[in-house]
Amino acid sequence: MMRLPPFTYVAARTLAEATAALAEHGHAAMLVAGGTDLYPNMKRRQFEPRVLVGLRGIRELSGVRGSAREGVTLGAGTTLSTVAAHREIATHYPALATAAGLVSSPQLRAMGTIGGNVCVDTRCNYYNQSFEWRRAIGFCMKKDGDTCLVAPGSTRCWAVSSSDTAPALVSLDARVRLVGPGGERTVPIAALYRDDGIEHLAKTREEIVTDILLPPADEWRSTYLKLRRRGSFDFPVLGVAVAARFEGDVVRGARIVLGAVASLPRSAERAEAALIGRRLTPEVIATVADLAAGIFLRIAFGHAHSQSAIGLKRPSRASRSRRSTRYRSRASSSAWTRRSSCTTGLQRFCVARAMKSLSSLAVWARPSCRS
């Protein structure tokens, strides 16, 4: 059985108390909301805070305010089950309600918060393992080691953003309010994410996400599709969030955001552009699906990065020799080829299948379905 390490719990009652506790304890402290991700990670020693600053007692962090007409504000401490069941959100921001309702299991959605979900740690098969498992393979650079086991030649971590609500919120053009020792700031949620598996959030350790602000829904329609290995509950292998605005049956605005393909939610900009001014015919949908799927393939085949950086090209002799003896014996040519082709094949299949479901948007374009 994995046990939690000892820690001190600071039950903050106000945001000021929480920020003061974070400032006082520095790197030894972390925030905890529902704890559904952080506590399991602490059991695996992926995080080792000595102090946890609890957000559950801060009243101003919970609740949903506003309306689709003027925009909706969600307190970061609002549970996922509340978000999923909220009538205004389900009606006018269905991508978000669907994404929240697909996170994990009912028990975890009753504890887990929207703030915790947008800040949830990136994931990787070599990292989301017990301490003993990770020690047996010599650890990796995300925690306790210095080599990336997915891409041994890489100088960065490629762990994957696995939040369900993050791509949905990016597609809805949401903003986040952050409060820290330097005051308050509000940024587009897309700007909260960095393309780095370790430093994946563009915020300081002392900043707390306090609210998520949804713009007026106007004519935007949205949907979220999730592929996962276990249908009952699991993190996404792929999340596809789509929001579109129609004039008649012609698309006038489109946002397509993929989750679980990179260290941050990734917008499919070329696919979005291909939708504008078009009717959602099967041919257009197929083209857009191919363009969106191309995002993953570009990442996977190292269009933007060197191939060895993501492990698809065998690392150089010099970089191989930098690795530990234990790992070197695992990194035989066949092992690395098997690993890369298996991952790519699975993701390719998932992207293609999920993007075909874009056709659900066509239903909205039919006059009989529009209110």
Ligand SMILES: Cc1cc2nc3c(=O)[nH]c(=O)nc-3n(C[C@H](O)[C@H](O)[C@H](O)COP(=O)(O)OP(=O)(O)OC[C@H]3O[C@@H](n4cnc5c(N)ncnc54)[C@H](O)[C@@H]3O)c2cc1C
């Ligand atoms: C078995 C299992 C299955 C899961 N399946 C999914 C899934 O399918 N999809 C998915 O998206 N997630 C999944 N999760 C992860 C997790 O349950 C959810 O992401 C949940 O929403 C996290 O919210 P929380 O309030 O529990 O966050 P916590 O665990 O309390 O915190 C998560 C992280 O966010 C930080 N944090 C929390 N609140 C704030 C805030 N207000 N400001 C700044 N930082 C903050 C914490 O410091 C921590 O780093 C799963 C977890 C488990 C154990």
Ligand code: SF4
């Ligand atoms: S991508 Fe590499 S460094 Fe990051 S968690 Fe996985 S193995 Fe570790």
